[in-house]
Amino acid sequence: MTAPAVLRRSEAVVFLVIVAAMLAIGAINPAFWQLGNLFSLLRSNVITGIMALGVLTVMISGGIDVSFPAFAMTAMYLTLRWMLAGGHGGVAVPFAMATAIGIALGALNAFFVHSVRMIPLIVTLGTAALARGFLLGVVGTSNINIDRMPPQLIGFAGTELLATTGPGGAHIGLTAMLPIYLGLALAVHLLLRHTMLGRAVFALGGDREAARRAGFDLARTTYFVYGLAGGLAGFAGLLHVSMIWLANPHDLAGMELDVIAAVVLGGASIFGGRGSVVGTMLGVFMLVMVNNSLIIMHISTTWQRVVVGVIIIAATALTALRDRRRAG
Amino acid sequence: MPPFLELRHVGKSFAGVRALDNVSLAIDAGALHCLAGENGSGKSTLIKIISGVTQPDQGEILFGGQPQRALSPARAIARGVQVIFQDFALFGNLTVAENLALSSELRDGRRLVNWRRVRAVAAEAVARLGVELDLDADVERLPTSGRQLVAIARALMSDARLLIMDEPTTALTRREVETLFRIVRDIRARGIAVLFVSHKMREMLEISERITVLRNGRVAAAGATADFDEAAITRAMTGQEIAATPYRWQGQAGVPRLDVRGLAVPGRFAPIDLAVQPGEIVGIAGLLGSGRTDVALSLFGMHPSYQGRIAIDGAERRIASVPEAIACGIAYVPEDRLTEGLFATQSIARNLLAGSLGRFTRAGLLDLVRAGAAARAMVQSLQIATPTAERPVMELSGGNQQRVVLGRWLLTEARLLVLNGPTVGVDVGSKSGIHRTLRALAMERGLAILMISDDGPELVQNCNRILVMHRGRMVDELAGEAMTEAALAERLRGLS
Known part of the structure; x- marks a missing residue:
């Protein structure tokens, strides 16, 4: 291979694919390039993106997490119920609470993965079922509609960075949740790349035994990665319902596939030890854009699942090939 | 001068099975010592005792003539004992530089990673070994011999006085073994003792100054390498003579298989x-x-x-x-x-x-x-x-x-x-x-x-x-x- 080093990085490949896809979609339907569509595309990145940051960290450590959508809904729903029952308001406290519930649930994953030495996929499948079942059985199944949603949350999530009026007088705004996503992404990037805790995550995913011998605290690292994934999920769960003004305990089911697909697409290895925040953000953008564009190209939403499936298999095949070449 | 490390009458049992029995061994500072023995002879247990992973039931461990009680891995490392295991315990997904610097960063209790310092630390470690290594290459892309060099360089970073190498030549070609031996002699010249654990007699005879042979947890033979030949080592390792008669094919050339x-x-x-x-x-x-x-x-x-x-x-x-x-x-x-x-x-x-x-x-x-x-x-x-x-x-x-x-x-x-x-x-x-x-x-x-x-x-x-x-x-x-x-x-x- 004679490609320059920068082009061999999976981030660069995904970036070029995104550019090509944007040109193609724009050629089929020029409406793609309208400001309103681009802003809505960025807005759709926020929730998937925040959750993907947690999943990325888990995957680098050599684990996997399929429980975060269930955790997100549990943290969100418990927080909302608490707000409604006690008449609590505010923004910071509810988000802190949802995050804390997510962290606690993530710690449960870490306990089974680290202390009981169970396989992460099985653990998180189990805790996901547990969380969803608990939510439906104990807290109830009723939706919380816009009329009962705390207005401060709606107001917060509706904040816009800039707003304009499009053709036909439609309101076009760029959500202020985007910088929150970007800020979290920067924080996770710095954490993974520039702290010993972050390098411990890579070490654990690279070779567990070597990490133990080198003196890394594996328990702390495992609790950190699953706690981070849970906390980000809880935060994103509450943000999600604040943005769509509707809390439905069945929401986000199946989202784990999209997020894992995005993370793998961004170059993270299923086997652990590899992955980057930039790659993950590009992977999320790619996936969200494809889903979003199928809608504006009037392709049935059922086909979106097919596309997600194809993307997962293609991205995993590519990383598997890459890993095989490394090994050989 | 007392030897750098001395084991006196060390014994160890696991669940009633005697893994080591009355083993004594002395390694002088800067000596090249070979530990030989078949699988199950107690070599691994002995390494674990020296590196503080396992505590002996009987006997004493002395560093520089001073008895050492309750040797732990951390104390053994503080005394300068470094073990290079057969699997090297490296991180394939990380670069050479990071593999080299991680342990010392961790030991210094750092919370943040300064990549410039990581590179500088790694470059110094590689230079000290006198070899060429691409600091930015992922370790899993290196051949076995390269990974071994990284493991050796890492071990030497922490002020090592005794380097224990477990079967270091197993996956190396003859040429790579020669390079390894050159490096081992360099290390020795700096006053660092090397304990070579091996079962390859030719290599033991070539590299070492003293040989200790274990059999069934006991010292079967020990002495200066000059006093050993292959037959003597084999005898000590197996307790029997193994005849080296060449294979002679007596058949007639017919239809070839x-x-x-x-x-x-x-x-x-x-x-x-x-x-x-x-x-x-x-x-x-x-x-x-x-x-x-x-x-x-x-x-x-x-x-x-x-x-x-x-x-x-x-x-x-x-x-x-x-x-x-x-x-x-x-x-x-x-x-x-x-x-x-x-x-x-x-x-x-x-x-x-x-x-x-x-x-x-x-x-x-x-x-x-x-x-x-x-x-x-x-x-x-x-x-x-x-x-x-x-x-x-x-x-x-x-x-x-x-x-x-x-x-x-x-x-x-x-x-x-x-x-x-x-x-x-x-x-x-x-x-x-x-x-x-x-x-x-x-x-x-x-x-x-x-x-x-x-x-x-x-x-x-x-x-x-x-x-x-x-x-x-x-x-x-x-x-x-x-x-x-x-x-x-x-x-x-x-x-x-």
């Missing part, structure tokens, strides 16, 4: 002619990358686009896949038996039968009684040391595992056995057992054997002919009186 004309794989090796008679053991020597493995792989159907003709027992065959090779009676035993050959958690019997289940069917159904009997018979005839064929194969020692791989091929009624590094990583006693088995199979059953090996003495002792390959060509053949270890070493040295 394997007759190869103009066999070539473009880009891998040039056309070769080769004939092997039933009962012959033919060696292939050559440096790594000489094409010798590709010859074996093409005979086993793994280079389907080969050119030339292959005839088995006089009948020309086209071997374009592994099943076709097996159908021709060709068996291939790869070097890395653990990852390429065996199902580690499955029973010995199942492993033995894995290639030949088709032979034990009746109307499409498996005849488990007949298959089981065949497996048990094979366990007996190969003298695989196990109470029953139902034990998982991973419980066996390396030598016995290798016999299971051999046994599997024998059950397929192989007529030509191609071996690649048949005794890599196998201790002396098992090694001679495998050699005995191979020679008996060739002599008594008329099996034809092609043996590829880096181990010159192994080839000279067990082959009746040795072919030398270099850069994809057959460049030489040794047979009869001309086939000596010295002659073979001479030929190999001449290649570059």
